[in-house]
Amino acid sequence: MVSLGEPVIFAVSDSIGETAELVARAAAVQFNSGHVEIRRYPFVTDLEYAREVIEEARKLKNCAIVCTIVLPEIRKSLVELAEANNIPIIDIMGPMMDIVSKITSARPKLEPGLVRKIDEDYFKKIEAIEFAVKYDDGKDPRGLAKADVVLVGVSRTSKTPLSMYLAHKRLKVANLPLVPEVSPPEELFQLPPGTVIGLTINPEILYRIRRERLKALGLSSDATYASMERILKELEYADGIMKKIGCPRIDVSNKAVEEVAARILEIIRRGED
Known part of the structure; x- marks a missing residue:
């Protein structure tokens, strides 16, 4: 044979x-x-x-x-x-x-190679979503340096929903609450220009949002968290931090997450031009 x-x-x-x-x-x-x-x-x-x-x-x-x-x-x-x-x-x-x-x-x-491109796009999205979850609400300041975008603002300014929405656009987003009693990590002030975006809100609207939030949790709406005095103090503090960073700011009052996210993407694109 x-x-x-x-x-x-x-x-x-x-x-x-x-x-x-x-x-x-x-x-x-x-x-x-x-x-x-x-x-x-x-x-x-x-x-x-x-x-x-x-x-x-x-x-x-x-x-x-x-x-x-x-x-x-x-x-x-x-x-x-x-x-x-x-x-x-x-x-x-x-x-x-x-x-x-x-x-x-x-x-x-x-x-x-279209299948490979689709797969790569999918895995980038999953990676960004996992990043947003891991570095949500300032859990780990080490994530700030790794992020494509860092959102800062007082509580109830849609930081988490925006982080998740932008993650579906394959952006790694970390967010950090600004609270007068807690100094922001030094990493926040060392980030490249254009990385940080501040979220602001009308105090009256924030007052209503926080009261509704407390009711949803079964708590008294008279808590300090929802008092106008506390809200004004937080907003003033957050405004000072944002000015120190020199970051762009977006007013989220009565705006849908999609609308604010579109504005964030516009700021990012403008920074890349």
């Missing part, structure tokens, strides 16, 4: 080739008769590179190609070249996209 040599599968893609390699491994692991080598060829985005892959495959007596190429012209050329050289080839992406196109009546974007 003539030995064909060790079998080789070429995992070819116009992106990183991870899917093609996983499919090849999933199939190869079903066979215990011998080892199957898998060689990954990523970023095959031009005809010249496709020809190079075929030339490499021609040197072997026992090989096959599995491809996940999105670009139609490259995919078609690779399949034709493989067939012309009697190299077994499986095109995974083409038939799958044809089926999806039929059932959705939509045209594919034909953008290599």
Whole structure:
């Protein structure tokens, strides 16, 4: 019997080739008769590179190609070249996209690596959400230096909801309450310009919000927390801290979280220009 040599599968893609390699491994692991080598060829985005892959495959007596190429012209050329050289080839992406196109009546974007980009976007969002939870309400001042944005303001100025909303925009946000009895950590005053954003609010509106908050908690609305004297003292203190930092300020009075977040994003973009 003539030995064909060790079998080789070429995992070819116009992106990183991870899917093609996983499919090849999933199939190869079903066979215990011998080892199957898998060689990954990523970023095959031009005809010249496709020809190079075929030339490499021609040197072997026992090989096959599995491809996940999105670009139609490259995919078609690779399949034709493989067939012309009697190299077994499986095109995974083409038939799958044809089926999806039929059932959705939509045209594919034909953008290599889109799954990877979507995955990266998802994990960045999760990381930002975890960051917002970890560094909420000044729990750990070490988070200030790691944050893309730091929100400061008195209690009930929507710092936490804004942090979570911005986290879904993939921004790492820390927030810090400003309380007269507690000096802000030194890290706050060492942050680069544009990192800190102050949140202010009309005292009458804050008075009503705090009274409703106490009622919701089953507490007396006469507590110092909701007294106008206390509110004015806190706002004056917070205003002094914000002036010392020199940070931009946003009045959150009667504004939805989405509206304030849009303003924060505008300030960030302006700072990056």
